Amino acid sequence: MIPALTIERLSKVYDNGFEALKGISLTVEQGDFYALLGPNGAGKSTTIGIICSLVSKSGGRVQVFDADIDEDFPAAKKTIGIVPQEFNFNMFETVSDIVVNQGGYYGMPVELSRERAEKYLKELGLWDKRNVTSRTLSGGMKRRLMIARALVHEPRLLILDEPTAGVDIEMRRSMWDFLQQINAEGTTIILTTHYLEEAEALCRHIGIINHGEIVENTSMRELLRRLHREVFILDTEDTLPEVISIADFTCRRLDEHSVEVEVQKGQHINDVFAALDAQGVRINSMRNRANRLEEMFVNLVEGVA
Amino acid sequence: MNATEQFNAFMTILRKEIKRYLRIWTQTLLPSAITMSLYFVIFGTLIGSRIGEMGGFSYMQFVVPGLIMMAIVTNSYSNVVSSFFGSKFNHSVEELLVSPTPNYVILMGYVVGGVTRGLLVAVVVTLVSLFFTDMQIHSYLVVVSVVLMTSTLFALAGFINAVYANSFDDISIIPTFVLTPLIYLGGVFYSMDLLPDFWAAVSRLNPLVYVVNAFRYGVLGVSDVSLSVAFGMIALFTVAAFGYSMHLLNSGKRLRQ
Structure with missing residues (x-):
């Protein structure tokens, strides 16, 4: 055709x-x-x-x-x-x-x-x-x-x-x-x-x-599929500790009920859930920090990808 | 596009054009009727009675053909220049440019739209003139052919002006500084016999001289120039204007980037 x-x-x-x-x-x-x-x-x-x-x-x-x-x-x-x-x-x-x-x-x-x-x-x-x-x-x-x-x-x-x-x-x-x-x-x-x-x-x-x-x-x-990393924001039911750490993941506490987690290619988001669960933190919802394509687009036009 | 499709496209442009000038008839049809009535009153009746005869006819009879032709020229010209420039200005001309309508169909659609307005105004002005003078037609064939050729010529000229125009000022410059002087110096109000030899020769460069005289011949049977020369010149100017308009459309000059 x-x-x-x-x-x-x-x-x-x-x-x-x-x-x-x-x-x-x-x-x-x-x-x-x-x-x-x-x-x-x-x-x-x-x-x-x-x-x-x-x-x-x-x-x-x-x-x-x-x-x-x-x-x-x-x-x-x-x-x-x-x-x-x-x-x-x-x-x-x-x-x-x-x-x-x-x-x-x-x-x-x-x-x-x-x-x-x-x-x-x-x-x-x-x-x-x-x-x-x-x-x-x-x-x-x-x-x-x-x-x-x-x-x-x-x-x-x-x-x-x-x-x-x-x-x-x-x-x-x-x-x-x-x-x-x-x-x-x-x-x-x-x-x-x-x-x-x-x-x-x-x-x-x-x-x-x-x-x-x-x-x-x-x-x-x-x-x-070629995205190297994605950044998620997790909203939690429970109050987050002042300092939060998840092994192998870069994370940042945004406020007492939300945390930003960077997931690299090859890593699994399940590990983040498991780590937080182990710390007694239940998750209500999860969202991308930015549109996935947007990140890729910015990288491509800026010559980063 | 096959012939039927091209005809459909042509009729679409023509219908759009007619609808446009009928919608705004107070700006397109009425002014000519009023202006020409004033010409008939002032030049024909008031001043004409003092002038006496010209070319063997009363002054009123002498000026009527020229005034009708003046209305045809200005209306066929201004219809195309304002409509096509308007479509350029608001970018709606792109509707046509992206379509498969051939360029000559686009041109003919706009030109015939201008011709129909010229004809409509000619009918209105002729009816008005009958209040002031009797009109006997010497040759219907000459009248009809001159009117059609002239309105086509000036519709084409309006198209060329519209393509070159960048602003609304540009579409009034040519009518004001070129067309109006050519009309006034084209023998509408006087016989070329009145001019000194030099200026009579210069006048022969003015296309309006041929237009006015050919039409006057059709109405009164008299002309300052030979009829065959007049028709030849009008045809020559028309072919040249058509050729140049097609060149502008085909090259996309000022229409495509």
Whole structure:
């Protein structure tokens, strides 16, 4: 099966001389849920811009399914749905018009566009707002409108550039559910996000880009397996002694009911529980100090890993 | 995209454009009707009665074709320049750029949108002019073809302006400092016979001279320039503007990074 996206030695130098991409290569398989992560200015949006033709590449090759963008960009574009980072719709048009018109731009007859607009506006909870001008929508609704617009032609590859930026937690979770649903139905999804918890929850593969270069491109499971250490915070039922010590583990008392424990690769958290139990301390709950992926991400972009 | 899909995309852009200018009709259709009524009253009735005949017709009859053409030119131009620049400004042009719609369909969608507004305003202004003078059409074929070619030419010019514009100031500079002088010096209000030889020759560089005179020929049957030359020049300017607009779209200049 051909990949959904193949990028080879892709480079971009802007007119001002800034080298945004330094010959990156990556592959996204069909049906994947792929996270493209990186700090601000790393080259994520430039990569996405090239794939959907808003940015012209300086070199390299991009193929979307079986269409090379240099040979048949319209065929490639037909298979792509794009949800950009910034709101890019006419604020004076109605919600319905924005989605229906986008269907028209993909060559769909107006009746079919209206049908699809109804389907996706309903699925994204915007049907009641179909006749209002888009400027009156809240930030979260505007993001969902862009998702509905990107889906109207039912693309095989959906690219979302920070789709949940500025969206409240409840709305973010419902968007996750929706994206997982359409991914399960066969749509390949590429996601950029600054919420690493989001990438960890949704994505099966991950690419990390930094200073225009791919510094990691692997499965989420493999990446997390490579974590050398994790820091847990344990909340205890019993009051902790002033000085707490667990053999072979670095630990730090945070307050009388919580302790931070560093678990190195190869160590087992059961040993921590056993040691605390032996000291008469019962544990109520446990959590990571930081998102696991976040630690890995910081290490990779800072060149520590 | 096959032909049907391209037609669907074209109709989508056209429908959007028509809906846009009808929604804001007080800004797009009404001003021309009011302005032209004032021209008819002041230049046609008040001043025209003192001027007497021009080119063998009453002054009112003489200026009406030029004023109708002036409305067509300004409206087809301003529709495209404001709509396309607006879509650039709010980035909604990206909706089209990421789609498989071919560039010539994008261009034709906006241009035909501008043409329809030019035609609609022409009808309104013509109806207003009937309150001031009788109008006999000398050649419907010439009138229709000049109107279509001219509105296409200036819609294309508006598109080029919109691509180059960086701010809303930039979309008013050309209409104010280029288009309006060309219209006023294009023989709307006077016959070129009145000009000294040198300025008559200079006037022939002005595309509006051909537009106004060809249209006046269609309405009154008189023209300061040969009809075939006029049509040739309008066609030449239109082809050049279309070619340059396509070049801008294909190169992505000021539209893609």
